[in-house]
Amino acid sequence: MSPATTAAVRLTGATKTFGDALVLDGIDLEVAPGEFLCLLGASGCGKSTLLNLLAGLDRPSSGQVSSGAGRPALMFQDHALFPWLTAGRNVELALQLAGTADRAERRAEAARLLGLVRLGDAYGKRVHTLSGGMRQRVALARALAQGSDLLLMDEPFAALDALTRDVLHEVLIGVWERRRPSVVFVTHDIREAVRLGTRVVLLSSRPGRIAREWRVGIPHPRRAEDATLLGLAREISRDLREEVCRHARD
């Protein structure tokens, strides 16, 4: 197979401008199959714009996006679940739109996916009766229901408290290890990035460029207090601070 088809998704020289503002400048990024890539950057550095390009929701002003994985699954900071459906029906709708025609099959698969995110008993519950963490887990199940090999996540746990976020990290890693989708996980939380990612990419701000990247070889399950992880987090933190300071000076 040629290298062009092995990447789950690839940006080549992608540039994005909004009016006069150059938001992304010549991004070359390749996401390998089964990779867990964390995209790190200060607020407003163009992380979400980059994710929109990968998702195909937006087109680059110049450069190319090539996706080998079909329609990627998307998860947002807000759960974006449909409030007129139960948790289970939300997942079922994603299955239906992805082409599962048989109703009973959809039902069984939705129940299985909710079990996978440890929400086996939430099938018939309305969205508004679930806590924030539970909603995000339903959203994760819904994203998985699309059956895509590429999962794009835009700060999905940013609005949750630390303990809940910790639980969701475990759930997400559990799912990733079982199904091995390629994940692009946008965050501004360095500890989150090194805890989850097999690769961490640091994006600079204004314009967004890839400043540096790290491979994280530590196997899962990772402990939050692991010395190597903490050391890496400190190093990334130093780089990120430099990035921010450089802009403060400009």
Place this chain on the structure above:
Amino acid sequence: MPVTDLSPVRGEDVPPDFSSGADVLDSPTAPAVPTLFRRSVKRATAPVLAAVFVLSVWQLAALSGLFPRLPSPVAVLDELAKLLRDGILLPALGQSLGRAVTGFAAAVLLGVPLGLLVYRYGAVRTVLTPVLAAFQSLPAAALVPLAVVAFGESERSVYSVVLLGAVPSLSMGVVGALDQVPVLLRRAGRAMGATGLRAYRHVLVPAALPGLIATLRQGWTFGWRALMTAELITSTPLPGVGRILDTGKQEDSFALVMASVALILAIGVLVEAMVFRPVEKRVLYHRGLLV
């Protein structure tokens, strides 16, 4: 006892279960559902109190002698009984409700697709929005002479007034309801592959449902008011409730006028209470928008 004993000094030995996240306690608990009897009593209390209040004020005003011409509630009730005995009330009610339902159905069949076109196509929106907004602001009373000149004193002119009264409001309402669907839900739908007609079916229409119900209710109200105006001013071969009101005016009978106004009011209240409010409540309840 060793100093390094780390067993808890206070609290439970079993730690709380955080396996589903520390915000489990955030999930709202469902309130206890009261019995059917209690619910019915609770639901009926407010309207009954309101009716008792209005009737008392009315009765007192009639007794006070301050308004010598004002008939008492009993006199108005008598008038209604007489209309019923004379075989006027029920046919008129049937006529008016029949026209209202038919006119409303036709207005929905025209107004909703028109609203969808305005929502979907920018050019249509640019051209039609000011037109619809202008028609929406036009009182039905101004449309009646126009319809009569165009179609004569006929059912056609009554229906055209109802349609002109209801369609613009329905179309504009549909556009407004769809415009208010959160961008995030559209994006989520698009990301899942709900595009084109599937976006309407699975995302836009269900998301806009509360607004769409409000639109139907407003369309009904506009149509009903337009119909009463039309029945009052034109003289179609088959008289409706509006005609009774006109007769009361011709005969200078305060009681008859009051009776027909009460009738028109009652129909409005009943349709609202028996059709629109239950549907709206159900939709809002399922979305957690109603306590």
